[in-house]
Amino acid sequence: MKLYPDQFQQAIETIASLPGIGKKGAEKLALAIYSWPESKLKHFASLIDSMQHDLHNCEQCGFFSQKDLLCPICSDSKRNNELICVVEQVSQLPVIEKSGSFKGLYHVLHGKLSPMRGIGPEDINIDSLVQRCKDNHVHEVILATATDIEGQATASFIAKLLNEQGINTTRIAQGIPIGADLNYADAASIAMAINSRREL
Amino acid sequence: MGFISRIQLKNFRNYPELELDLEPGISVFRGRNGQGKTAFLEGLGFLSLLRSIRSSHTRHLKNWQSDHFGIRACLDRVTRPELDLNVYYGEKRQLSLDGNRVATTSDFIGVIKSVAFMPEDIEIVKGSASWRRQYLDILLSQLSPGYLQSLKHYQKALKSRNQILKRGVNVDLELDVWDDILIQHGCEVLQARIDLLPRLSQAVSQLVSKMLKEDFVLDLRYNNSVAKNAESLVSSYREKLYENRERDKLYKVTHQGPHRDDLQINLNGRSLSHFGSEGQCRLSSLILKAAAVELLLPVEKPDCLILLIDDVLGELDEFSRRAFLKCVSRGDQVFIACTEIPVGLEAYDYKVYEVDEGRVSTAV
Numbered sequence: 001m002k003l004y005p006d007q008f009q010q011a012i013e014t015i016a017s018l019p020g021i022g023k024k025g026a027e028k029l030a031l032a033i034y035s036w037p038e039s040k041l042k043h044f045a046s047l048i049d050s051m052q053h054d055l056h057n058c059e060q061c062g063f064f065s066q067k068d069l070l071c072p073i074c075s076d077s078k079r080n081n082e083l084i085c086v087v088e089q090v091s092q093l094p095v096i097e098k099s100g101s102f103k104g105l106y107h108v109l110h111g112k113l114s115p116m117r118g119i120g121p122e123d124i125n126i127d128s129l130v131q132r133c134k135d136n137h138v139h140e141v142i143l144a145t146a147t148d149i150e151g152q153a154t155a156s157f158i159a160k161l162l163n164e165q166g167i168n169t170t171r172i173a174q175g176i177p178i179g180a181d182l183n184y185a186d187a188a189s190i191a192m193a194i195n196s197r198r199e200l
Numbered sequence: 201m202g203f204i205s206r207i208q209l210k211n212f213r214n215y216p217e218l219e220l221d222l223e224p225g226i227s228v229f230r231g232r233n234g235q236g237k238t239a240f241l242e243g244l245g246f247l248s249l250l251r252s253i254r255s256s257h258t259r260h261l262k263n264w265q266s267d268h269f270g271i272r273a274c275l276d277r278v279t280r281p282e283l284d285l286n287v288y289y290g291e292k293r294q295l296s297l298d299g300n301r302v303a304t305t306s307d308f309i310g311v312i313k314s315v316a317f318m319p320e321d322i323e324i325v326k327g328s329a330s331w332r333r334q335y336l337d338i339l340l341s342q343l344s345p346g347y348l349q350s351l352k353h354y355q356k357a358l359k360s361r362n363q364i365l366k367r368g369v370n371v372d373l374e375l376d377v378w379d380d381i382l383i384q385h386g387c388e389v390l391q392a393r394i395d396l397l398p399r400l401s402q403a404v405s406q407l408v409s410k411m412l413k414e415d416f417v418l419d420l421r422y423n424n425s426v427a428k429n430a431e432s433l434v435s436s437y438r439e440k441l442y443e444n445r446e447r448d449k450l451y452k453v454t455h456q457g458p459h460r461d462d463l464q465i466n467l468n469g470r471s472l473s474h475f476g477s478e479g480q481c482r483l484s485s486l487i488l489k490a491a492a493v494e495l496l497l498p499v500e501k502p503d504c505l506i507l508l509i510d511d512v513l514g515e516l517d518e519f520s521r522r523a524f525l526k527c528v529s530r531g532d533q534v535f536i537a538c539t540e541i542p543v544g545l546e547a548y549d550y551k552v553y554e555v556d557e558g559r560v561s562t563a564v
Contacts, residue, residue, distance in 0.1 A: 113374070115363035116356075121374065149353055149381055153360070156377045186307075187346055 008034070060132065062108035062125050063093050073097070073106060080104045082139035086129065086158065088112050088146060096144065107132070112145055112154040126158060133167050140168045147174050202504035203533045204244070204312065205276040211266035213239035214558040226534045226548055228541060230563070231555030237537035240555065241316065241508040244535060247271050247285060248314035249338065250305050253508060255320070258289060267291070275312065275504060285311065306348040313342045315492045316508040321485040326473050329462035336463060339492045340392050350388035357381045358454055365452045375445065382457065383437045389458045390424065390433060397422050403491035411487065411523040418484055419466040425456040482515050490527050497530060507531035513542040522547070
């Protein structure tokens with residue numbers, strides 16, 4: 001039995017299709033949105049609408065930019081443009097940026113090599129990375145792809161391509177997180193931490 | 201040192217709902233055919249390995265009218281607090297230890313170690329090489345921490361490489377990358393299997409001398425498709441992959457690696473599967489499984505080693521049966537499924553349960 005009007009039901013179903021949100025949660029959110037004042041509702045609708053029209057991928061690094069401009073990071077002249085950090089997803093860029101430890105530029109791949117899902121080098125943002133490195137005399141590329149074997153394969157693939165061009169590549173360190181208790185670390189992380197230990 | 205003190209099955213095979221208290225030592229499950237004896241052992245085996253001991257697909261383990269199954273058990277660890285194990289297979293899989301979610305199967309497998317003796321074990325001797333690899337893999341997953349993880353990584357890398365071979369054009373650089381990953385995890389798998397062989401051979405020959413009177417020399421050899429000796433594993437592996445790359449591209453499949461290796465079993469110098477009698481093959485497969493028990497017993501701090509014995513005792517003569525029972529009676533908990541109490545068991549303390557149409561009761 002349908003309790004809500006069709007339009008509202010559709011809104012619930014659309015919200016439920018978002019990651020991490022179930023049917024009950026979607027219903028709650030839809031009811032909350034419905035209770036907003038008209039001005040807030042209109043503003044929200046215009047924001048969603050503008051995602052499609054005003055937001056683009058930065059033509060240099062693949063992160064978000066408005067209109068056809070470069071993103072704020074690529075257009076910041078104070079950043080070190082000889083250093084590039086490669087990440088898989090848009091969401092990983094702010095994570096590294098918030099650490100404050102990196103002052104170079106970024107490159108977002110929008111995926112990783114996954115032969116089992118039919119994703120090859122031409123399906124992710126690799127060609128533009130190589131071209132960018134050649135054009136801008138990049139000195140070092142830091143590969144911050146995932147630590148699973150597809151992330152590893154993606155990093156090695158890019159490293160092979162760039163090393164052929166004489167560009168240095170490095171991989172971010174892997175092991176025990178800061179503040180984590182050694183007692184609760186899994187075997188693979190400990191093995192990696194031991195293998196990549198450094199002298200004091 | 202530990203034992204399963206309580207088990208609950210829900211919608212598992214022909215058990216809609218079962219709760220049963222268990223005891224350490226030997227338990228015999230007696231009943232007519234088709235009452236659920238093997239299914240009960242399968243439930244215990246699933247708790248240990250998260251796979252069917254009868255090599256059925258996991259989706260076939262649930263009661264056919266149900267959309268999920270669950271197994272819950274309490275592990276009495278004697279000197280340490282009890283551990284609650286919970287397995288749920290519905291739309292999604294959920295594993296937990298003491299109520300804490302366990303994300304990966306490799307962290308759950310091995311909490312309870314097990315060896316299953318099943319009628320289909322004869323395939324280890326007579327069947328295809330995959331049976332023998334599976335035998336080694338199940339033993340090593342329980343014996344060496346990290347083995348299962350290496351094997352899973354290897355299998356994923358292998359599937360990825362084969363997918364690239366299927367795509368076919370302009371793939372050399374990608375193959376280079378996946379070859380590196382394949383070699384890394386392939387060598388971990390190979391090294392573990394090669395290291396196991398001398399220990400396994402020793403356990404087998406000790407068992408043969410205990411269980412058989414006649415001349416019976418079982419010889420095990422690991423047929424390695426990438427390297428002749430273990431010293432140059434990485435470099436030989438790399439050379440082999442490079443040598444065969446054009447052939448691999450042509451047939452669109454990876455021709456060498458641990459997934460193509462075999463465990464060669466010879467009896468008195470001749471291939472057992474080709475020249476052995478039915479009886480010799482059965483006996484040898486039983487000895488191989490008993491050797492797994494010997495290797496799993498001395499593992500440090502064993503949480504619990506359970507042995508699941510389904511209808512294999514009838515094939516042994518009295519002398520071999522007594523020797524076999526002596527070997528398996530050392531498990532923390534031994535579950536025997538049978539239609540009649542096996543001869544030779546009277547020398548041990550055991551408890552009898554009657555199995556009837558998916559219900560289990562203590563025999564009086």
